[in-house]
Amino acid sequence: MAVLPFTARTETSPGPSAAIAPAVVEEDLIRALLAGDTRAAAVLYDHLRPAIEHALRRVLHGRHRDFDDLKQTTFERILRALAEGRFEGRSSMRTWASAIAAHVALDALRALFREERRLTPWGDEDFASNPQRPEGRLEALAELRRVQRLLSRMKPKLVEALLLHDVLGHPLEEIAALSGASPSATQSRLHRARLELRRRAGVQSEGRS
Amino acid sequence: MTERPPSHPELLDVLRTAPLGVPTPNEIELERERLLPWLTRQVADLPAVQARAKRQARLRWLGGGAALFAAAAAIVLVVGSLSVGSAPSEEAAFATLVSGSLESDKLELLPGSRLGLSSQVRASDSAPAVLTASSGYRVELSPRSEMEFVQPTSTRTSLRLLDGEVALSVPKLRSGQVLEVQTMDATVRVRGTRFSVRFDSTAAVARTCVRVTEGLVEVDRVGETISLVPGQSSGCETVAPKAPAALAPGRPRELAVQKAAKTSLGEENRLLALALSHERAGRRAEARKSYEELQRRFPESRFLPEARAGLARLVTAPQGP
Numbered sequence: 001m002a003v004l005p006f007t008a009r010t011e012t013s014p015g016p017s018a019a020i021a022p023a024v025v026e027e028d029l030i031r032a033l034l035a036g037d038t039r040a041a042a043v044l045y046d047h048l049r050p051a052i053e054h055a056l057r058r059v060l061h062g063r064h065r066d067f068d069d070l071k072q073t074t075f076e077r078i079l080r081a082l083a084e085g086r087f088e089g090r091s092s093m094r095t096w097a098s099a100i101a102a103h104v105a106l107d108a109l110r111a112l113f114r115e116e117r118r119l120t121p122w123g124d125e126d127f128a129s130n131p132q133r134p135e136g137r138l139e140a141l142a143e144l145r146r147v148q149r150l151l152s153r154m155k156p157k158l159v160e161a162l163l164l165h166d167v168l169g170h171p172l173e174e175i176a177a178l179s180g181a182s183p184s185a186t187q188s189r190l191h192r193a194r195l196e197l198r199r200r201a202g203v204q205s206e207g208r209s
Numbered sequence: 210m211t212e213r214p215p216s217h218p219e220l221l222d223v224l225r226t227a228p229l230g231v232p233t234p235n236e237i238e239l240e241r242e243r244l245l246p247w248l249t250r251q252v253a254d255l256p257a258v259q260a261r262a263k264r265q266a267r268l269r270w271l272g273g274g275a276a277l278f279a280a281a282a283a284i285v286l287v288v289g290s291l292s293v294g295s296a297p298s299e300e301a302a303f304a305t306l307v308s309g310s311l312e313s314d315k316l317e318l319l320p321g322s323r324l325g326l327s328s329q330v331r332a333s334d335s336a337p338a339v340l341t342a343s344s345g346y347r348v349e350l351s352p353r354s355e356m357e358f359v360q361p362t363s364t365r366t367s368l369r370l371l372d373g374e375v376a377l378s379v380p381k382l383r384s385g386q387v388l389e390v391q392t393m394d395a396t397v398r399v400r401g402t403r404f405s406v407r408f409d410s411t412a413a414v415a416r417t418c419v420r421v422t423e424g425l426v427e428v429d430r431v432g433e434t435i436s437l438v439p440g441q442s443s444g445c446e447t448v449a450p451k452a453p454a455a456l457a458p459g460r461p462r463e464l465a466v467q468k469a470a471k472t473s474l475g476e477e478n479r480l481l482a483l484a485l486s487h488e489r490a491g492r493r494a495e496a497r498k499s500y501e502e503l504q505r506r507f508p509e510s511r512f513l514p515e516a517r518a519g520l521a522r523l524v525t526a527p528q529g530p
Contacts, residue, residue: 034255042248072247079252080262201220
């Protein structure tokens, strides 16, 4: 019996361990969405919101000044990709949504760094509200911005692998399925991404010293 | 053993472990309330977006090809269209109108016209339209009924019935092949049979009526799948819709969603989607009627701004041909 998605509200554990929610049959959800069934909107939102928020928060850290808009942008890209048939079901929708959210977050970072708004108040409240090690807050914030800047300058494919695996914790096999590459090719890409990050960090360190 | 890629914890740890603000349940709910109406509208528009994307993809494909290839394709198309009895390609033509007349994108189609995928068509007010699909099945679309052909997959062919009634005669399908009719509240799957599907988009409660003449038909509604044999029907009785399937305990959101569906939200959604669909198809009078019905019946509706905006568009937009 086909299980239609309209009664599902999956719970909100944001981590990658909750990657597949059994309550939602994603194939049915996609079919309902493509049929324009408006009831599927709430199911889509509840199914993907935790993964999207987790990815946006992990990459951006804290409440980006346009955080809510970025979430909306992510959903917009997801729907557009579905309409254009770009989700092939090789990974779970949540992993796919994480990747899209990570791209949206990186785009936002690139835009911010292009505007040269260094250490503007966005995202700082998480550090400011952290009672531990107040003396290290500025240092940690500066380090965070440095890493974000490095990532925002890397090639999208490399940084995607790095974020999904090393930051968001998705397994290599799922990232491979998402990109349509073999696990060994994905591991190689991850390897290159780490080297690239280290190289850029080294170059920057030398440049700053 | 493969070499482990060099990790860079001192760099990425700051992203992995730095404190994250956690939204309160109240914030989550507020954000949901804010985004959901927008998302609902996007979903209502998704079939149109999909159709546009397909058209653009086709145009890109045509525009991006080499001149020689384009010329060859043109020759193939011309030869194909002149070949008597040859089956049209799925991309070029998915079905042929045999009798009656259809309206598509404000154009009247007469017998002999070929329809492409994603064509949204409406039968005339006076007579049913009969089509034969390139894959062999026959479709009879009742007067004033609306439907569209959906992009098929390797195993599935789909029609989407937007309003009215459609009767199908389906030859025996190959093993693993499925033909289905989708409506807003049900999917009807067949393997080789004769049956009809009726869907009244203007009824107070969306309900799809399925009648089977021959063969075996599977009807998939929210939460249940039933099989019908010849002579049987489903959803044609004029009683209130069946209660949804029993819920597992401890799922308040599920209860809330179902309650919303049973109360006005689902109906408000339906009216808005219907109005948008009419508006997109250029049926201004019907669109206006649906917007006004939404305003009249649900004066507290969260979709009132959209209804007002839609009416304003209808008033200000230039009249079509």
